Amino acid sequence: MGLTCSKKIGNAVTRNRCKRRLRALAREILPEAGHPGWDYVLVGRPGATVTRDFAALRADLLRALEAVHGPRQKSQDRPQ
Numbered sequence: 483m484g485l486t487c488s489k490k491i492g493n494a495v496t497r498n499r500c501k502r503r504l505r506a507l508a509r510e511i512l513p514e515a516g517h518p519g520w521d522y523v524l525v526g527r528p529g530a531t532v533t534r535d536f537a538a539l540r541a542d543l544l545r546a547l548e549a550v551h552g553p554r555q556k557s558q559d560r561p562q
Contacts, residue, residue, distance in 0.1 A: 483508050487526035500526040507543050515547045
C-alpha cells in the first residue's frame with residue numbers, strides 16, 4: 483500500500499493530516515476488502531481528503547475497490 487499527498491494538498495501539517503486519514507482508512511478496509519498480491523496507492527486530493535467526512539471517505543474507498551474487484555463475496559462463499 484502506498485500513499486501520496488503532493489504539495490497541492492497544502493502545507494506540511496495539512497499533508498500529514500491527509501496521510502494519517504488515508505492510513506487509517508487503509509488499516510480499516512484493505513485487510514478485508516483488498517486482495518492478496520495487489521498493490522494499492524491512495525492519493526490525497528486537494529480540498530477533499532482533509533475536509534471530507536471520514537464515513538464518506540470510507541464509502542468512497544469501498545466503492546472504488548468494488549469497481550476494481552467486483553462485488554464483495556461473503557467469506558464463506560469465497561474460494562480458498
